[in-house]
Amino acid sequence: MIEDLTFIAQISIKSSVAVLLATVGGIITERSGVLNLGIEGMMLVGALAGFAAGHFTQSPVVAVAAGTMAGGALSLVHAFFTIALRSNQVLSGLALTILGTGLANFLGRPLIGQTGVRIRQLPIPYLSDIPVIGEVFFNQSPFAYAAYLLVPLAWFVLFRTRTGLVLRAVGEDARSADVAGVNVELTRTLSVFVGGLFAGLAGTYLSLSYTPGWKETMTGGQGWIAIAMIIFCTWNPLLAFFGALLFGGLTALQFFFQATSMDLIPSYVLKMLPYLLTIGVLVLVSASSRHRKSASPADLGVPFYREL
Amino acid sequence: MSDPVISLRGLSKRFGPVWANREVDLDLFPGRVHALLGENGAGKSTLMSILAGRYGADKGTLMMHGQEVTFSSPAKALDHGIGMVYQRFMLIESMSVADNLALTVGKKYGRRGVDYEIRQTAEQYGLAVDPEKRIFELSMGERQRVEIIKLLMLDAEVLIFDEPTSVLTPPEVDALFVIIDRLRGEGKTIVLITHKLEEVLKLADDISIMRKGRLIISEPIDARQMSRQQLARLMVGRDVVLRVDKKEVALGETVLALDGFSGDSPSGGPSFNEVTFEIRKGEIFSIIGVAGNGQTGLVSAIAGLSRAGAGTITFDGTSYTAREWAMASAAEIAYVPEDRYQSGSIGSMSIAENFGLTRLQAYRSGLAGLLLDREKMAADGRRAIGEHNIKVESSEASAGSLSGGNLQKVILARELTRKAKLFIAEQPTQGLDISATEDIWQALLECREKAGVLLVTGDLKEVLSLSDRIGVIFNGRILEIIDAHDSDRVDRVGLLMAGVRS
Numbered sequence: 001m002i003e004d005l006t007f008i009a010q011i012s013i014k015s016s017v018a019v020l021l022a023t024v025g026g027i028i029t030e031r032s033g034v035l036n037l038g039i040e041g042m043m044l045v046g047a048l049a050g051f052a053a054g055h056f057t058q059s060p061v062v063a064v065a066a067g068t069m070a071g072g073a074l075s076l077v078h079a080f081f082t083i084a085l086r087s088n089q090v091l092s093g094l095a096l097t098i099l100g101t102g103l104a105n106f107l108g109r110p111l112i113g114q115t116g117v118r119i120r121q122l123p124i125p126y127l128s129d130i131p132v133i134g135e136v137f138f139n140q141s142p143f144a145y146a147a148y149l150l151v152p153l154a155w156f157v158l159f160r161t162r163t164g165l166v167l168r169a170v171g172e173d174a175r176s177a178d179v180a181g182v183n184v185e186l187t188r189t190l191s192v193f194v195g196g197l198f199a200g201l202a203g204t205y206l207s208l209s210y211t212p213g214w215k216e217t218m219t220g221g222q223g224w225i226a227i228a229m230i231i232f233c234t235w236n237p238l239l240a241f242f243g244a245l246l247f248g249g250l251t252a253l254q255f256f257f258q259a260t261s262m263d264l265i266p267s268y269v270l271k272m273l274p275y276l277l278t279i280g281v282l283v284l285v286s287a288s289s290r291h292r293k294s295a296s297p298a299d300l301g302v303p304f305y306r307e308l
Numbered sequence: 309m310s311d312p313v314i315s316l317r318g319l320s321k322r323f324g325p326v327w328a329n330r331e332v333d334l335d336l337f338p339g340r341v342h343a344l345l346g347e348n349g350a351g352k353s354t355l356m357s358i359l360a361g362r363y364g365a366d367k368g369t370l371m372m373h374g375q376e377v378t379f380s381s382p383a384k385a386l387d388h389g390i391g392m393v394y395q396r397f398m399l400i401e402s403m404s405v406a407d408n409l410a411l412t413v414g415k416k417y418g419r420r421g422v423d424y425e426i427r428q429t430a431e432q433y434g435l436a437v438d439p440e441k442r443i444f445e446l447s448m449g450e451r452q453r454v455e456i457i458k459l460l461m462l463d464a465e466v467l468i469f470d471e472p473t474s475v476l477t478p479p480e481v482d483a484l485f486v487i488i489d490r491l492r493g494e495g496k497t498i499v500l501i502t503h504k505l506e507e508v509l510k511l512a513d514d515i516s517i518m519r520k521g522r523l524i525i526s527e528p529i530d531a532r533q534m535s536r537q538q539l540a541r542l543m544v545g546r547d548v549v550l551r552v553d554k555k556e557v558a559l560g561e562t563v564l565a566l567d568g569f570s571g572d573s574p575s576g577g578p579s580f581n582e583v584t585f586e587i588r589k590g591e592i593f594s595i596i597g598v599a600g601n602g603q604t605g606l607v608s609a610i611a612g613l614s615r616a617g618a619g620t621i622t623f624d625g626t627s628y629t630a631r632e633w634a635m636a637s638a639a640e641i642a643y644v645p646e647d648r649y650q651s652g653s654i655g656s657m658s659i660a661e662n663f664g665l666t667r668l669q670a671y672r673s674g675l676a677g678l679l680l681d682r683e684k685m686a687a688d689g690r691r692a693i694g695e696h697n698i699k700v701e702s703s704e705a706s707a708g709s710l711s712g713g714n715l716q717k718v719i720l721a722r723e724l725t726r727k728a729k730l731f732i733a734e735q736p737t738q739g740l741d742i743s744a745t746e747d748i749w750q751a752l753l754e755c756r757e758k759a760g761v762l763l764v765t766g767d768l769k770e771v772l773s774l775s776d777r778i779g780v781i782f783n784g785r786i787l788e789i790i791d792a793h794d795s796d797r798v799d800r801v802g803l804l805m806a807g808v809r810s
Contacts, residue, residue: 162414169400169411176398179362180412180458181383298402306362306381 002132008252009136015255016248017144018043018202018210018219022226023233023240024147024154025198029075031158031235032191033171033299037093038078039199040223041100046071046203048104051214054117063117064204071200072193074100079192083185086303101217111214118212119143143205150198154237167191171297174304184304199223225278232282234295246281250274311374313338313497314359314390314466319368321354325701328354330521332368336466341488341498343512345505345542351521352501353395356468359499360392361385386412391459392468395475397451399443405454406439413461422461429460433490449480456487467491468499473507474739485511503741517542554753554774560589563729563760564610564623571616571630573605580606580784583619587730587760591776592752594763595786598805602784604646607734607764611643612636624729642666642723642759646734648712652719655708659700660689662707663722692721697747713744720751731755732762737770749774768801780804 022039029036050067054060074096081092121141128138137148158164169177170187178184202222207214225247233239251274258267312335321329328351336342344352357363359370361379369376372388379385382392399408410422417425426439435453443451452472459467469488473481488511492498502508508515517525525542565586572579580602587593597603609616615634620627628636645651653662664671664685673681689703696717700710707715716736723731733752737745752774755761765771771778772792779786780801787804794800803809 162410162419165403165407165411165414169403172402173398173400176400177411179382179394179398180408181381181386182411 004256006132006135008249008256009132010139011252011255012245012249013136013140013144014210014248015251016244016246017141017147018205019222019226019229019247020147020151020240020244021143021202021205022199022223023229023244024151024237025195025202026226026230027233027235027237027240028154028158028167028198029191029195030230030300031171031297032167032188033174033297033302033304034079034082034188034192035089035093035301036075036078036096036192036195037090037227038074038096038100039195039226040219040221041097041104042071042074042196042199043100043203043206043219043223044104044217045074045100046200047207047218048108048111048203048214049200050204051116051207052108052111054208055111055114058117060117060119060208063208064119064201067204067207068197068200071198071203072196075192075196075199076189078196079189082303083188083192086305089301089303097223105216108214108216112216114214116212116214117208119209141205141209143201143209146201151237151241158237168297170304171299174299174302178304178306188304199226202226221275225275228279228282231296232286234286235297236295243278243282247274247278250277310338312336313373315371315374316355316359317369317371319355319358319365319370321351321358321363321366323354327521329358329365332518332521332523334516334523336497336499337514338465338497339492339495340513341492341500341511342514342516343500343502343508344516344518345502345508346518350518352518353470355518356392356470356499356501359385359466360390360468362392386459386462386464389463389465390468391462391464391466392470393452393455393459393472395470397443397455399451399454401444402442404440404442405437405446408443408454409439409458409461412458416462425461426457429457433457433460433487433494435487447480448475449477449483452476452480452484453487456491464496466497466499468501470501471503472500473502473504555757557590557757559591561625562586562588562622564621564762566610567620567622569606569609569616569619569621569630571605571609571614571618573602573608573614578602578605578784580609580781583781583786585779585786585789587762589729589758589760590756592756592761592763592774594765594771594775594778595781596765596768596771596778596801596805597781598766601781603764603781606781607732607762609634610762611641611645611732640726640728640730642726642728642731644716644719644723644731644733644736646738646764648716648719649708653707653715656706658689658704659693659698659707659710659718660686660703662718663689663692663703666722667726688725692718692725696721696751713740716740716744717747720748724751724755727758729759730762731759732764734764735766736763737765737767745770768805771801 022043026036026039046067049070050063053066054063057063078092078096081087082089119141121139124138128134158168166177166182166187169180170182170184174184203219206218211218229240229243233243254270254273257265257270314336316332316334319329319332320327332355344356346352354363358365361382361384370378377388379388406423406426409426410419413425414422423439429435430437435457437450437453437457443454446454456467472484476484488498500507500512515525516523567584569583570579570581578600583606585593595603605614608614612634616630619630621630621633649655654665671681671685673679686703692698693700693703698714698717700714707718710718720736736748736752740748752761752763763771763774775792777792778790778801780788780790782804787809790800
């Protein structure tokens with residue numbers, strides 16, 4: 001019994017890493033006032049680039065770098081349209097997802113079924129020996145460890161440093177921030193880029209570690225889950241940890257039911273459940289919190305013009 | 309006088325086809341308060357926004373201590389010691405005072421240093437404010453103080469105040485004047501953009517007057533030697549008659565009668581109780597009171613925007629209960645709401661479209677009335693622009709681009725064309741300059757020849773100039789209805805507004 005639970009918990013963490021990274025990146029982007037609905041596209045491009053780089057170089061470092069940078073590069077397209085050209089952020093973001101998905105599926109066709117690098121679980125000495133906890137948290141892939149560091153770091157930077165203050169100011173009231181001497185365009189561009197890097201890293205995790213290999217549309221909508229999670233987590237990276245764990249937990253349970261051959265429920269319904277329940281639970285949780293609306297960056301989605 | 313800190317020479321700025329500033333020359337001196345006076349839309353704010361780096365000039369030079377400078381952004385202007393306290397404060401509402409200040413001056417002092425500096429600066433200039441409070445928790449006066457502290461922490465030499473008193477309560481205005489006086493004593497250069505003559509006479513050392521983008525008095529004049537009338541004349545460009553000429557109008561039938569009308573304000577504001585009065589065609593009936601005594605809820609219930617709790621209302625001979633009245637649709641009431649930006653107009657739509665908004669029935673055409681006759685709408689819009697002396701290039705300009713006075717005239721013109729039996733005007737001249745106020749007063753007086761007018765205002769002068777009868781509201785009740793011919797009405801109204809019954 002304990003073994004089963006430990007195993008489910010370990011899979012939960014494993015299944016939540018991609019959503020967590022993508023959500024935190026999205027939070028950084030949205031805190032600066034730019035809505036990016038292209039997360040799904042950036043994740044896919046990241047997943048493909050990471051896998052392809054690993055396939056051709058066999059170097060995990062190059063693979064991770066390539067996947068991460070690919071997400072960042074695609075995000076700059078969004079930055080160009082929404083910040084430099086001030087076009088509609090919703091449209092540009094959707095276009096990014098459509099472009100990213102199409103591009104990755106098209107370019108990735110020759111790579112289906114190929115083998116690339118695989119980044120395996122790496123137990124941390126001593127820590128992984130702690131009963132239960134060690135197995136759950138410290139017998140994971142390096143991506144999970146990176147997430148353990150990046151999530152609190154993102155929170156710290158956003159809420160405890162001058163950089164974070166500037167970033168949030170731009171998202172709350174770009175005009176006032178401009179008058180205060182902040183370079184609004186640059187701040188937003190960098191935030192979008194960092195968000196892209198996170199999404200790229202999230203995608204890379206999927207193709208190198210979580211389900212190694214390249215499959216068409218392998219993100220399976222996790223980018224959209226991340227977008228919902230950004231809102232329900234009130235743009236706070238620390239809460240994103242719990243949100244992602246919820247999704248990961250439900251995904252793990254679905255695996256467990258499948259593995260224990262409970263055939264009563266069709267597997268397609270089971271695969272659907274994590275998405276459905278995550279959104280359902282998040283809606284219920286956030287409906288009871290009154291601060292959600294005020295937590296939204298006030299200038300989210302509003303293009304910035306200096307001359308009015 | 310010492311050398312000027314700032315000299316503007318031949319400064320011009322245009323927005324599309326409109327010249328906001330034309331060939332402006334101006335000198336500003338240290339240790340003096342320079343009042344920049346002019347009507348709405350005269351170009352005062354634009355001129356100072358150029359100085360503060362928010363807009364670039366199209367022509368002309370800007371010199372500081374004799375050196376030519378150009379500012380590409382507000383931050384650059386601040387680096388040179390020029391800062392502006394905007395009418396709309398440039399503060400991030402969800403953040404604390406300390407965070408807001410750290411955003412601007414954090415690089416200079418470091419986060420810890422900021423807290424210390426806030427206290428230092430606040431103490432030196434008498435600007436009390438709590439650094440830990442968030443901006444949305446502060447009063448308008450406190451927010452303004454934060455803006456001033458911000459500029460002082462950046463060692464601003466030149467402080468520009470854009471209509472600083474428009475959002476303040478009277479005690480806050482007094483406090484601000486003390487602060488400005490202190491800044492002047494410290495040798496700062498102060499610019500005061502305003503259209504309030506009293507403030508100028510009280511505070512300014514030098515005066516410049518702008519009209520239609522040009523500086524009509526380009527040499528500063530000594531404030532102490534000017535009278536209110538002289539200033540007003542210079543500002544508007546003609547003699548200002550602050551008394552209106554009011555024709556006698558024969559009273560007609562009763563248009564509106566309230567009996568025991570009671571209810572709450574829609575947004576949880578103060579309620580109104582047992583309000584009883586009637587308005588006849590041919591008269592202006594005013595409700596005057598200090599803001600927050602139930603008049604907002606009362607007007608909204610009369611206009612049918614919210615439902616009153618009890619009482620009856622008789623409109624044009626038909627009686628309704630409070631409930632029936634809220635359901636009664638399309639009663640012919642013209643209404644000029646208090647908030648001309650939020651309730652009165654749609655900023656992103658053109659003047660012509662705004663003009664048609666409350667009278668869409670009149671523009672039905674084609675396909676069994678499903679289409680809209682835009683030609684006719686635009687023609688009516690153009691006619692209103694001409695008739696009401698609205699300063700705008702075309703009826704296709706967006707309503708949001710108009711100055712407050714011109715927008716109010718558009719709304720007024722629209723409501724007048726409805727030819728309603730009852731005309732409600734709520735704070736119709738709030739924040740407007742003399743010329744626009746006069747135009748609106750004249751229009752209301754003419755309106756009463758064809759309708760009953762309900763004027764709701766807090767402006768005593770307005771009430772005394774226009775009304776035939778005056779109802780004073782206090783704590784949700786009409787304390788007394790006073791005839792305008794009453795000789796001691798001035799004192800009585802003032803006392804009643806304060807709740808004192810003789």
